[in-house]
Amino acid sequence: MAAAVAASQAALFKSPFQSLDSCDEQKSVKFRSTFHGSRRISKAAGWSRHLLARQQHRITCSVNAPSPAQAPPLPKGAECYGVFCVIYDLKEEEKPKSWKKKLVRVAVSGAAGTISNHLLFKIASGEVFGPDQPVALNLLGSERSKEALEGVAMELEDSLYPLLREVIIGIDPYEVFRDAEWALLIGAKPRGPGMERADLLDINGQIFAAQGRALNEVASSNVKVVVVGNPCNTNALICMKNAPRIPSKNFHALTRLDENRAKCQLALKAGVFYDNVSNVTIWGNHSTTQVPDFLNAKINGRPVKEVITDHKWLEEQFTPTVQTRGGVLIKKWGRSSAASTAVSIVDAMKSLVQPTPPGDWFSSGVYAAGNPYGIDGDLVFSLPCRSKGDGDYEIVPGLHIDKYLYERIKKSEDELIAERKCVAHLIGEENGFCDLPGGDTMLPGEQ
Numbered sequence: 001m002a003a004a005v006a007a008s009q010a011a012l013f014k015s016p017f018q019s020l021d022s023c024d025e026q027k028s029v030k031f032r033s034t035f036h037g038s039r040r041i042s043k044a045a046g047w048s049r050h051l052l053a054r055q056q057h058r059i060t061c062s063v064n065a066p067s068p069a070q071a072p073p074l075p076k077g078a079e080c081y082g083v084f085c086v087i088y089d090l091k092e093e094e095k096p097k098s099w100k101k102k103l104v105r106v107a108v109s110g111a112a113g114t115i116s117n118h119l120l121f122k123i124a125s126g127e128v129f130g131p132d133q134p135v136a137l138n139l140l141g142s143e144r145s146k147e148a149l150e151g152v153a154m155e156l157e158d159s160l161y162p163l164l165r166e167v168i169i170g171i172d173p174y175e176v177f178r179d180a181e182w183a184l185l186i187g188a189k190p191r192g193p194g195m196e197r198a199d200l201l202d203i204n205g206q207i208f209a210a211q212g213r214a215l216n217e218v219a220s221s222n223v224k225v226v227v228v229g230n231p232c233n234t235n236a237l238i239c240m241k242n243a244p245r246i247p248s249k250n251f252h253a254l255t256r257l258d259e260n261r262a263k264c265q266l267a268l269k270a271g272v273f274y275d276n277v278s279n280v281t282i283w284g285n286h287s288t289t290q291v292p293d294f295l296n297a298k299i300n301g302r303p304v305k306e307v308i309t310d311h312k313w314l315e316e317q318f319t320p321t322v323q324t325r326g327g328v329l330i331k332k333w334g335r336s337s338a339a340s341t342a343v344s345i346v347d348a349m350k351s352l353v354q355p356t357p358p359g360d361w362f363s364s365g366v367y368a369a370g371n372p373y374g375i376d377g378d379l380v381f382s383l384p385c386r387s388k389g390d391g392d393y394e395i396v397p398g399l400h401i402d403k404y405l406y407e408r409i410k411k412s413e414d415e416l417i418a419e420r421k422c423v424a425h426l427i428g429e430e431n432g433f434c435d436l437p438g439g440d441t442m443l444p445g446e447q
């Protein structure tokens with residue numbers, strides 16, 4: 001059995017994905033992949049250190065294939081675990097293409113939740129950063145979810161992902177967010193029956209304020225933050241305001257799912273495959289006031305209004321269909337979109353690490369300071385963006401806004417301004433009061 005496991009591990013290391021840039025000049029390569037499993041140890045020690053599990057994999061390259069005694073010392077208190085203690089030698093001719101050297105560290109909150117259960121496995125498999133980029137996952141749970149989080153880590157273990165080099169789980173954001181280059185903030189309290197939206201804004205706002213402070217203190221200074229937990233635009237604003245060390249531009253609220261939903265509806269109506277639909281913007285809030293823009297969108301490079309001549313459908317059906325898609329799905333599924341949300345988080349991250357195709361753009365809820373559309377700059381507002389693939393982006397100027405779009409964008413802006421007033425106490429402002437337009441506006445999943 002041990003031999004079989006070792007053989008399968010050796011096969012993994014021979015996969016075309018595996019090697020190191022730094023090994024390229026060397027005669028022989030020695031992989032030392034070590035899992036310092038402290039899951040059981042930490043459990044015995046209780047949660048005082050807020051770490052249930054810690055995996056670390058080390059890779060050693062050397063001309064003279066070092067003996068284990070020559071390998072760098074392991075961190076104090078850590079020990080290798082199971083098959084990850086086995087050392088393999090790769091012969092020169094077996095040396096595959098190179099991996100990037102540095103780990104990308106991704107922190108995820110709500111890691112034992114439904115969306116994360118899809119997302120983590122995508123990141124670990126290389127779907128976001130590519131087949132040559134090793135990753136570390138830092139998973140944040142709570143007292144409620146610590147057993148479940150251990151289960152998540154076990155499934156990640158059992159998946160044998162070659163690119164997944166480290167998994168840390170814990171309940172203290174000051175530990176879990178340490179050195180994170182990406183923070184995917186998914187965990188949030190769902191709105192329960194009879195709960196006012198203002199209460200939800202406050203409860204979740206407290207969570208995102210605390211997480212913003214933790215990111216400010218311990219994350220990489222250029223961490224990219226994607227807020228998914230609802231109400232995601234205002235949660236992102238709160239998080240950003242509590243993290244002044246991190247550039248405001250680095251905060252995103254997820255509206256990519258809305259963009260994907262809009263593309264799907266346009267493709268369906270036009271009778272084309274959905275990858276022929278481009279230039280779709282979601283303007284505003286991730287709520288039922290969001291504005292899916294068919295005016296600037298394209299199908300096969302042509303304006304949507306030229307391809308879909310049923311303009312009544314565009315104005316009267318397309319918009320509410322996208323706005324309420326989440327709620328319709330909840331009625332059918334009995335729970336909110338999780339798999340498609342995870343896909344859209346992957347899309348949103350890839351849009352920042354890969355160049356935007358020329359002439360196209362993507363939607364993201366971003367800090368609107370200095371935007372060219374006259375929208376209140378002190379909001380996290382979904383806008384058209386493009387990226388060079390370096391993690392940064394710019395807001396795309398020059399989209400045509402007609403009366404139809406303007407009126408709807410204004411409504412979403414008003415909603416976000418009202419949400420901001422409700423959370424004034426969480427963003428360092430005074431004189432807040434909560435008076436949401438229309439009495440009580442809706443998340444996509446609430447109808």
Ligand SMILES: NC(=O)C1=CN([C@@H]2O[C@H](COP(=O)(O)OP(=O)(O)OC[C@H]3O[C@@H](n4cnc5c(N)ncnc54)[C@H](OP(=O)(O)O)[C@@H]3O)[C@@H](O)[C@H]2O)C=CC1
Binds near residue numbers: 111141186230256341
């Ligand atoms: N922006 C978007 O496009 C979308 C956003 N969403 C939002 O994403 C969030 C997560 O969705 P999903 O993964 O399906 O939800 P789940 O209910 O499966 O998981 C949510 C996690 O939130 C955490 N949480 C944090 N605080 C609380 C609290 N006070 N009470 C209960 N749970 C809490 C829990 O983790 P723990 O106990 O570990 O803290 C839980 O695992 C929701 O806010 C949802 O509305 C969903 C779909 C689309």
Ligand SMILES: O=C([O-])CC(=O)C(=O)O
Binds near residue numbers: 257444445446
């Ligand atoms: O309201 C929810 O939780 C679900 C949601 O955001 C969506 O489906 O877009």
